[in-house]
Amino acid sequence: MQLDQVFHALADPARRAILERLVRGPAPVTELARPLPMSLPAAMQHLGVLEQAGLVRTRKVGRVRTCAIDPRALSRAEQWINARRVAWEHRLDRLGAYLDTLKDSES
Amino acid sequence: MQLDQVFHALADPARRAILERLVRGPAPVTELARPLPMSLPAAMQHLGVLEQAGLVRTRKVGRVRTCAIDPRALSRAEQWINARRVAWEHRLDRLGAYLDTLKDSES
DNA sequence: ACTATACTTATGTAAATGCTTAACCAATCC
DNA sequence: GGATTGGTTAAGCATTTACATAAGTATAGT
Numbered sequence: 001m002q003l004d005q006v007f008h009a010l011a012d013p014a015r016r017a018i019l020e021r022l023v024r025g026p027a028p029v030t031e032l033a034r035p036l037p038m039s040l041p042a043a044m045q046h047l048g049v050l051e052q053a054g055l056v057r058t059r060k061v062g063r064v065r066t067c068a069i070d071p072r073a074l075s076r077a078e079q080w081i082n083a084r085r086v087a088w089e090h091r092l093d094r095l096g097a098y099l100d101t102l103k104d105s106e107s
Numbered sequence: 108m109q110l111d112q113v114f115h116a117l118a119d120p121a122r123r124a125i126l127e128r129l130v131r132g133p134a135p136v137t138e139l140a141r142p143l144p145m146s147l148p149a150a151m152q153h154l155g156v157l158e159q160a161g162l163v164r165t166r167k168v169g170r171v172r173t174c175a176i177d178p179r180a181l182s183r184a185e186q187w188i189n190a191r192r193v194a195w196e197h198r199l200d201r202l203g204a205y206l207d208t209l210k211d212s213e214s
Numbered sequence: 215a216c217t218a219t220a221c222t223t224a225t226g227t228a229a230a231t232g233c234t235t236a237a238c239c240a241a242t243c244c
Numbered sequence: 245g246g247a248t249t250g251g252t253t254a255a256g257c258a259t260t261t262a263c264a265t266a267a268g269t270a271t272a273g274t
Binding site for chain 4: 064065
Binding site: 119121145146148149152153156169170171 | 261262263264265269270271272
């Protein structure tokens with residue numbers, strides 16, 4: 001599924017660093033790679049993972065490839081997490097209500 | 108980092124399935140493993156990944172280990188994503204404002 | 215005591231990851 | 245046109261994953 005790829009992409013500090021940079025605006029490959037403690041090809045591989053996951057879109061003009069965030073994939077991941085968190089809290093509410101009925105019937 | 112482990116844990120459908128089950132309340136290992144298309148030891152491994160990531164807490168009583176969600180790790184992952192999404196939207200706002208000033212000065 | 219249940223540990227393996235170095239285009243620049 | 249810059253491809257390698265199967269341990273039921 002797409003979620004697999006998105007979460008997998010987010011599970012690496014180098015890839016998250018790339019995203020954090022892109023949040024401040026588009027950038028060419030070399031600029032994204034420079035701060036990372038690895039070779040250019042390695043950085044490109046990470047970029048590829050981000051692009052596969054739909055988190056980043058890129059476009060090549062002349063010899064420079066410009067990269068930008070696509071927030072929609074990010075948003076889908078967030079929604080998955082949020083739905084579970086909400087479901088969990090609902091459950092706690094129901095449990096609380098149930099415990100309350102026990103307390104009532106015991107008095 | 109902890110985020111690495113949390114996102115990595117979420118990147119697998121079997122592990123997400125376990126979480127979705129646990130959202131409806133605690134369950135023993137066997138019940139979590141039953142619906143998964145794999146052996147018990149394999150399922151236990153996934154459970155281990157979830158526990159390492161802090162997404163699940165377990166407790167053994169007699170011979171049965173009961174598992175439950177810990178929503179805090181989930182929440183931290185959600186916050187990371189959300190912070191980036193918000194930063195991105197801010198940037199778009201600033202960009203929009205800038206474009207507006209251009210439009211003004213041109214009239 | 216004996217069996218079934220619920221895990222747990224050990225071991226092996228095929229595939230995926232995360233990196234490296236080296237070699238290779240293709241646009242710019244001088 | 246020759247060097248430089250920006251990126252891409254290729255090949256190789258150590259590690260980690262995601263399973264499997266087989267065997268073991270401890271508790272519960274009869």
